[in-house]
Amino acid sequence: MAARAAGRRRADARRGEPDRDLAVSGPGHHGERERHMRVKVDFDRCESNAVCMGIVPEVFEVRDDDYLYVLQEEPGPELRPEVEEAARLCPKQAISVEG
């Protein structure tokens, strides 16, 4: 099944948490990387089966159009365990976590 990147980030995905994942986004601040991760999806592999959405819906969403959307490419550190679990359990091994 086809999938595509959600090039635009939904503003409402961050509602209620205005600065958690934005506060450490400045370049050159090494030592803060553990607070910042980047989620990538290989959309050539993804089959939109929504396993990841079941684990961390704050980050992954498969919509009615049958495409996977990444709602937060740089989720806050509190979501790291779930994001890493989603990467581990993705049947297509389409998710990678950097940082």
Ligand code: SF4
């Ligand atoms: S679990 Fe993997 S294959 Fe399934 S929707 Fe998420 S990224 Fe795509």
